[in-house]
Amino acid sequence: MTDELKDLEKQMEEKTDEIAKAVSELSEAVEKKLDETIAAAEEELKLNEAAEKAKSNGFFIHKTANGFEVDTKALEESLTEFGDKIATKINTALDAAAKSFNESVAAAQEKAARKKKVDKLAKMFPYMQEEEIHDIAEKILNGDEELKDIDIASLLPFMSPADAGALFEKSLEAGDKLYLDCVPYVGEEVLSKLVDRYVAGECPDLRMDGIYPYLSSKDVKRIFYYELGKE
Amino acid sequence: MIDFVQVGKKIQVLRLEKGLSQDVLSDELHVTRQALSRWENGLSAPSIDTLIALSKRFGVSFEELLCLDETPEIDPENIFAGHDRDYVVQCILEGRITVNLTNVFYQFSPGERMRVLMAVKEGRIPVPSAEDFKAVLTEGERKYFNA
Numbered sequence: 001m002t003d004e005l006k007d008l009e010k011q012m013e014e015k016t017d018e019i020a021k022a023v024s025e026l027s028e029a030v031e032k033k034l035d036e037t038i039a040a041a042e043e044e045l046k047l048n049e050a051a052e053k054a055k056s057n058g059f060f061i062h063k064t065a066n067g068f069e070v071d072t073k074a075l076e077e078s079l080t081e082f083g084d085k086i087a088t089k090i091n092t093a094l095d096a097a098a099k100s101f102n103e104s105v106a107a108a109q110e111k112a113a114r115k116k117k118v119d120k121l122a123k124m125f126p127y128m129q130e131e132e133i134h135d136i137a138e139k140i141l142n143g144d145e146e147l148k149d150i151d152i153a154s155l156l157p158f159m160s161p162a163d164a165g166a167l168f169e170k171s172l173e174a175g176d177k178l179y180l181d182c183v184p185y186v187g188e189e190v191l192s193k194l195v196d197r198y199v200a201g202e203c204p205d206l207r208m209d210g211i212y213p214y215l216s217s218k219d220v221k222r223i224f225y226y227e228l229g230k231e
Numbered sequence: 232m233i234d235f236v237q238v239g240k241k242i243q244v245l246r247l248e249k250g251l252s253q254d255v256l257s258d259e260l261h262v263t264r265q266a267l268s269r270w271e272n273g274l275s276a277p278s279i280d281t282l283i284a285l286s287k288r289f290g291v292s293f294e295e296l297l298c299l300d301e302t303p304e305i306d307p308e309n310i311f312a313g314h315d316r317d318y319v320v321q322c323i324l325e326g327r328i329t330v331n332l333t334n335v336f337y338q339f340s341p342g343e344r345m346r347v348l349m350a351v352k353e354g355r356i357p358v359p360s361a362e363d364f365k366a367v368l369t370e371g372e373r374k375y376f377n378a
Contacts, residue, residue, distance in 0.1 A: 127371040129378055157342035158349075184317055185346075209278045213233045214317075217299045220233065224293050227279055 111149065118150040125158045137163035141170060153181045161187035172206075180210045188216055195219045199226040234318040236273030237298045243271040245289040245296075260284055273315060303328060310335050316343070324350050332358050336367045348372055 051063050060075035061068050125133065137159050139147050156164055168182035168190060183191070191214065197203050199222055212223055246256055257267040260281055269275040277285065286293045294300060303319070305328055306312050311319055320343050322328040332347065339347060350356045351364070352375070358364040365373055 127374060157345045213276050
């Protein structure tokens, strides 16, 4: 009896060992599986977070059962919207450019028409009466818009010294270099009066270099003595 | 009015008398050689400061350098030869030079013709014969003259 009990006890021990070993192995396996599952879940979470972040940064991707794929629908919608915005901007810019171009063309045409008119007028100068030349000179002096493109230098030879003198005074006062064109046609008295002012120190900014060639001998001498006196 | 063609010739003569090359003189005056060449050829006028410097360098008065008190000699066949055009026209208008306008009128440019014609019409300068003079005018000038 005792031998049988001993055998049975031994068998039970062996079985218990086997069961313990099996349980241990099972535990290890379960634990390993659990770790793998947790790792996979963490990985999944990271990928989801990455997908969300990519989406928020404008990348059109989404997670599918097979992994990550391009969200073509969203991408298409976004590109369409972007394309519409670009098209609107381009059209606005084109409209503005067309408007500006049309305005430039109109202004250029107007200027060309005005120039053609004044060029035609200029060709008639040699045939005009003194009064007509005087009227034109007066209009120029008054700043008539219609004559603003006229080449005044072509009119000067036909102007009376009085009108040339008036134009000379006006352009000198305005600081317009036109006064240098007028000098050869201005009367001696006008230039002499200018020399009076110059040697009196009333025109400190005036350069006589462009004017002295047209002065009388007497006035040239006054200018040079004045300049020598400055040294 | 100053005859810069004559002034240019004077500058050249005085420069050569002093034995100066254009390079040396232009260096002294702080100008380019090209500028000095243009003055000597009557193509442009020196500034007042430069003329004063030149008169001192050459030891002459500015009146002499600018030929201020000289009477120009004009060749009737070519009234502008050797002279500044504006200067000759101005001398004719002022009566400082006497020319036969009928014979020389063709030598003027259109603008110069108009200036001279204006002076003739106003009686400031004489013509020997009005009829002969009209014959050398263009149709437009004749209309202006007769008006």
